[in-house]
Amino acid sequence: xxxIFGAVIGLLTSCGVYLLLRLRTFxxxxxxxxxxxxxxxxxxxxxxxxINAAPVLGHSERYTDPLPQALVLTAIVIGFAMTAFVxxxxxxxxxxxGDDRVDGGIEKTASTDADDDDFQHPHQRSSNDDGGGAA
Amino acid sequence: xxxxxxxxxxxxxxxxxxxxLGRHGGVRAARGLSLLSATAQLAVAGLxxxxxxxxxxxxxxxxxxxxxxxxxxxxxxxxxxMLLATTVLALPALIYACGGIDRQGRHxxxxxxxxxxxxxxxxxxxxxxxxxxxxxxxxxxxxxxxxHGHGPRRARAxxxxxLVNLAGSSLFLLAAGVFYGIAGTLNLADLSVAVAVADADxxxxxxxxxxxxxxxxxxxxxxxxxxFWLPRSYAAASAPVAAxxxxxxxxxxxxxxxxxxxxxxxxxxxxxALFQSxxxxxxxxxxxxGATGALAATTLPLLIAYTVIASVGTLLCAVALNxxxxxxxxxxxxxxxxxxxxxxxxxxxxxxVRRGIAGGELRNGPRLNQAWLGALFFLGAMxxxxxxPLSGFIGKVMLLQATPTGARAWLWSVVLAAGxxxxxxxxxxGSMLFWRSNENAVAHAGGGNNALAIVLLLSTSVLLSxxxxxxxxxxxxxxxxxxxxxxxxxxxxxxxxPPR
Numbered sequence: 277x278x279x280i281f282g283a284v285i286g287l288l289t290s291c292g293v294y295l296l297l298r299l300r301t302f303x304x305x306x307x308x309x310x311x312x313x314x315x316x317x318x319x320x321x322x323x324x325x326x327i328n329a330a331p332v333l334g335h336s337e338r339y340t341d342p343l344p345q346a347l348v349l350t351a352i353v354i355g356f357a358m359t360a361f362v363x364x365x366x367x368x369x370x371x372x373x374g375d376d377r378v379d380g381g382i383e384k385t386a387s388t389d390a391d392d393d394d395f396q397h398p399h400q401r402s403s404n405d406d407g408g409g410a411a
Numbered sequence: 412x413x414x415x416x417x418x419x420x421x422x423x424x425x426x427x428x429x430x431x432l433g434r435h436g437g438v439r440a441a442r443g444l445s446l447l448s449a450t451a452q453l454a455v456a457g458l459x460x461x462x463x464x465x466x467x468x469x470x471x472x473x474x475x476x477x478x479x480x481x482x483x484x485x486x487x488x489x490x491x492x493m494l495l496a497t498t499v500l501a502l503p504a505l506i507y508a509c510g511g512i513d514r515q516g517r518h519x520x521x522x523x524x525x526x527x528x529x530x531x532x533x534x535x536x537x538x539x540x541x542x543x544x545x546x547x548x549x550x551x552x553x554x555x556x557x558x559h560g561h562g563p564r565r566a567r568a569x570x571x572x573x574l575v576n577l578a579g580s581s582l583f584l585l586a587a588g589v590f591y592g593i594a595g596t597l598n599l600a601d602l603s604v605a606v607a608v609a610d611a612d613x614x615x616x617x618x619x620x621x622x623x624x625x626x627x628x629x630x631x632x633x634x635x636x637x638x639f640w641l642p643r644s645y646a647a648a649s650a651p652v653a654a655x656x657x658x659x660x661x662x663x664x665x666x667x668x669x670x671x672x673x674x675x676x677x678x679x680x681x682x683x684a685l686f687q688s689x690x691x692x693x694x695x696x697x698x699x700x701g702a703t704g705a706l707a708a709t710t711l712p713l714l715i716a717y718t719v720i721a722s723v724g725t726l727l728c729a730v731a732l733n734x735x736x737x738x739x740x741x742x743x744x745x746x747x748x749x750x751x752x753x754x755x756x757x758x759x760x761x762x763x764v765r766r767g768i769a770g771g772e773l774r775n776g777p778r779l780n781q782a783w784l785g786a787l788f789f790l791g792a793m794x795x796x797x798x799x800p801l802s803g804f805i806g807k808v809m810l811l812q813a814t815p816t817g818a819r820a821w822l823w824s825v826v827l828a829a830g831x832x833x834x835x836x837x838x839x840x841g842s843m844l845f846w847r848s849n850e851n852a853v854a855h856a857g858g859g860n861n862a863l864a865i866v867l868l869l870s871t872s873v874l875l876s877x878x879x880x881x882x883x884x885x886x887x888x889x890x891x892x893x894x895x896x897x898x899x900x901x902x903x904x905x906x907x908x909p910p911r
Contacts, residue, residue: 296578301570304574308574308577308578308581311578311581312581315584315585315588318584318585318588319584319587319588319591321588321592322588322589322591322592323591323592324592343591344588344591347587347588347591350540350544351584354544354547354580357551358547358551358573358580361551361573362573362577365554365558365566365569365570366570368566369567369569369570372566372567373566373567378570378571378574
């Protein structure tokens, strides 16, 4: 059982890391999700793997450590909220930026380096100002 | 049990919830409540600093569950000091936001309070997993705050910031899992004892977990090579948010220091000084690259963001030295850089508003008529670059004096060269902004509150140098207490229930 468990965690982690390094936001978010699954399983295993053991005293002959289960529960809740948030953020970035590349698109990064967006902002503002002045 | 310890967490929590519930109550009520909460936190932080002054480590057991099973809040001089640093920064940032920035999006004040909740909690908690939870709270609030106001820049910077930090959270959980798997506890004091008596088999695993924690905290602190998310995020954030973020890197520095002392201090045997050998070169590199980045920055907020990175490098070099004088200097410089970086972010926004479309870009733009604005920038830049007589200079001198002879060649040359680079960058920016103007001034509606916030923050630098003597003495006691892992562990574990 330990072998399977360990292999699953390893597989999930490696898939997660691979996806995390992808270019588009959706695989990256999936990668984060896989990674958090792996982490949750790992945390769970830190209380040692036991079969037929409830995490409650007096319920069964042997009992298992309840604390990692509480930790996993907390981690799941937090991870869930974070994933939802990142998805919304990715959608919004896609909507505002026009594509779903994590680095913000090739033609934009090619024209200048990091400061491309800094240049764009004032122009947008200036056109707005002109409109306001004409009105 | 001192119930005051829970207040820095309860006050922003209640205020944040009330702000969410009463979100239709109007801007005025929200501002009032938010300012009231920040003021109350400042008062409590002041009281706690006073109470921590008797050198007794105070412990608050949540729900009366005794350590090591229960979660504890621990107050020593260091935690109290960090709370004070946060609240002193938060109040002016909030005052500045009330000048109108808080209306650019919804829930600004609630998010701000939740962010404070996370920061305060991270400083107070004595439990590794609880530290993770508070990190997540401050992060998710900061994601929201970063996106406050609109613009594609913010969405993209926010996406990077969120993705990087989520990956970091996974690593944090892995590290916490390994610690629990080996030591069977997550209480920092209990872990400190457990790591000290760990056998040779588990030592490599503990070292791996410890270094994972260093990566996570280094990510928060913007340690090389994990700082690439910072400049763009900070430069994209609205001014009060960027100002508050100035303390977030310090949360990372604090966590590195605290975990480094408690878990991998001299008592840890073969694992002693695990962080130091990494922090020393990485801190120096962070400092050098931060200063270089400041020189290359094309906008004022970006420049200030790079000086934040440089300051983190300075702080972590001091943490790597790990002696009482070095930590004293570290704490002094930490207070200085937190408050001054906050002031500069606010000031940059004020300048950008007055330059119309030129904004914060470092190029010729409209004339800035306000002489006082130039004076404020001059003062802030002097403090940030470390010119006498302001606090940046004193902090750096303290650090240079605290350097042992063997380490001097490296630290002195890098700190002094980085100081020169920041000075060049800041003075170039200043002359560009204030002297090379080719257009007429832009009309704008200036707010008196905004200037008040900046003056408040800048005056801390004057205060830090004016009453430098007593402050340094207090910080020396703080450093001595913070470096004593045994006293911390004993204070917490004294509450342990006797074995039946």
